[in-house]
């Protein structure tokens with residue numbers, strides 16, 4: 001034995017995109033949306049993704065989340081290459097690694113809130129839990145996001161902010177490592193925007209989730225300690241608050257008021 005302690009290798013990024021290219025169109029070469037985009041996100045980061053409408057932000061989240069496998073380049077998420085997985089591996093990856101939140105909540109109107117939240121588990125044939133156990137687990141997650149008292153309600157009877165909390169609970173149900181939020185406050189008024197975003201910040205800070213937030217709202221972007229701006233299909237700027245400066249970012253966003 002040499003006696004020297006080997007240095008621990010630097011932690012691999014949780015999300016690692018290299019030279020990502022994505023086209024849409026009939027012949028596959030009509031609309032070149034992502035053009036050699038590279039990005040690394042470490043575990044525990046909270047990153048705003050900004051860019052003009054149509055710049056490929058949703059496309060990017062869909063690729064990271066395994067919803068879209070038609071691209072060129074390398075995508076590694078949570079230590080695995082997302083491309084080429086079987087359907088079963090892919091749904092396992094999406095279930096356990098990724099939680100998605102969308103602008104338009106996408107709740108099922110005919111199901112009670114609690115059943116909307118445990119819906120993802122219906123697609124996990126490997127876990128045989130009773131409906132009562134699933135509902136109990138869903139209620140715990142609803143409690144975490146402050147909306148357990150609406151567990152028996154239908155989504156149509158909830159406000160926009162409450163619906164988004166339910167959608168967040170659904171995204172959290174399988175304890176994902178990464179939360180992908182596509183304009184999560186885009187359908188909410190400004191006050192509800194703040195409370196829902198407070199929750200998302202809390203999930204990053206207290207629960208340690210890695211969060212990517214696509215947003216066009218400046219105040220929301222400023223509250224993220226890192227901000228990635230996409231232009232012409234690649235990362236145009238990548239700003240970080242200095243370490244330990246998070247509270248400053250929050251305060252600045254609060255003061256901006258524009």
Ligand SMILES: Nc1ncnc2c1ncn2[C@@H]1O[C@H](COP(=O)(O)OP(=O)(O)O)[C@@H](O)[C@H]1O
Pocket residue numbers: 024025031033051052053054055056057058059060
């Ligand atoms: N399923 C699709 N089929 C064809 N074109 C698409 C599809 N999804 C998005 N696009 C096009 O790709 C570009 C980027 O879209 P998107 O990723 O939704 O942008 P953003 O979320 O930044 O507004 C746009 O020009 C859009 O019209």
Ligand SMILES: [Mg+2]
Pocket residue numbers: 057058059182
């Ligand atoms: Mg979009």
